[in-house]
Amino acid sequence: MVMRSAELETRREKAKQIAAGLKKRNIEGFYCQNKEEALKLVLDMVPDGASAGWGGSVTLKQIGLFDGLREKGCVLHDMDEAGGDPEKAREIYLQSVGDDYFFMSTNGITEDGELVNIDGQGSRLSRMIFGPRNVVIIAGINKISPDVQSAVKRIRNEVCPVLAVAGGRNTACSNLGRCGNCFTPDSMCCEFVITRKSRQNGRMKVILVGEELGY
Ligand code: SF4
Numbered sequence: 001m002v003m004r005s006a007e008l009e010t011r012r013e014k015a016k017q018i019a020a021g022l023k024k025r026n027i028e029g030f031y032c033q034n035k036e037e038a039l040k041l042v043l044d045m046v047p048d049g050a051s052a053g054w055g056g057s058v059t060l061k062q063i064g065l066f067d068g069l070r071e072k073g074c075v076l077h078d079m080d081e082a083g084g085d086p087e088k089a090r091e092i093y094l095q096s097v098g099d100d101y102f103f104m105s106t107n108g109i110t111e112d113g114e115l116v117n118i119d120g121q122g123s124r125l126s127r128m129i130f131g132p133r134n135v136v137i138i139a140g141i142n143k144i145s146p147d148v149q150s151a152v153k154r155i156r157n158e159v160c161p162v163l164a165v166a167g168g169r170n171t172a173c174s175n176l177g178r179c180g181n182c183f184t185p186d187s188m189c190c191e192f193v194i195t196r197k198s199r200q201n202g203r204m205k206v207i208l209v210g211e212e213l214g215y
Contacts, residue, residue: 003142003212011141014111015208018144022113025197028205029113035063038138038209043068045136045205046101053077053096055124059105059138059214074101079123093123102132105139105214107159108151109206115195116151118160120188129193137206140213148194159215160188 003011015031022029032038042065046052052074054060069076077096082089096102104124108116115137119125128135145151156179164174164186171187172180179189198204 008141008210011144012210014144015141015210018109018111018113019206019208022206025113025195026201026204027113027198028202030205030207031210032207033210035209035211035213038207039063039065039068041207042103042136042138043072046072046074049073049075050100051075051077051098052101052103053079053092053099053127053132054102055104055127056080057103057105057138057214059140060103062213063138063209065103065138089123093127097127097131099132101134101136102127103136103138104128106137106143106206107155108145109139109143109208110145110147110151112147114148114151115193115206116145116148116155117193117195118152118155118189119191119193122191125191125193128195133203135204137204138209138213139206140209140211142212143214152192156189162215163188 019029019031030041032041046069052069053076060066077092077099079089079092082092106115107118110116117125145154160179161173161177164171169186169188170184172182
């Protein structure tokens with residue numbers, strides 16, 4: 001989706017309000033104008049040599065997070081390095097659960113600040129919920145939806161079809177271009193997680209970026 005400038009401005013204002021409102025959810029909210037500002041904010045937060053993992057995310061690649069972390073000498077736990085070996089992936093996952101930082105985007109965020117996510121195997125969302133000491137979530141303004149219901153609808157009908165085609169997955173949405181409520185082995189819609197608040201003080205941070213990032 002490419003937004004018109006009026007829509008971009010409206011969403012940027014909403015993103016600022018959402019970031020400010022996250023305090024009631026015990027989540028630290030930040031607003032950055034662009035991905036360069038977001039990258040600087042993140043790299044200033046993370047101490048040199050910290051351990052870090054992440055959940056698969058186009059957004060994180062777009063902001064250049066991984067090169068930045070490497071330059072800081074961080075110890076990285078990247079499940080993609082398992083190369084499809086489930087035992088190796090499990091080993092990296094278990095290391096990552098104990099990391100100082102976990103990075104991800106969110107599939108959606110509501111105007112009231114709820115985080116809306118859908119996972120296939122759940123390795124991303126399990127680490128978001130518990131384990132790593134800090135969770136940093138970075139999302140573009142295209143991820144904003146009015147409420148949970150419309151966020152889920154957007155994810156299943158607009159995001160999943162793109163991800164299914166890109167990942168070569170055999171799902172109904174890869175053929176239909178919208179959700180067909182499939183139960184195929186490749187279905188990405190196994191775990192639905194709505195984050196209402198964080199119980200652990202200072203653990204969760206959300207950085208909203210005034211650009212379109214990811215899907
Ligand atoms: S349920 Fe199946 S068809 Fe619907 S979005 Fe999820 S993976 Fe795609």
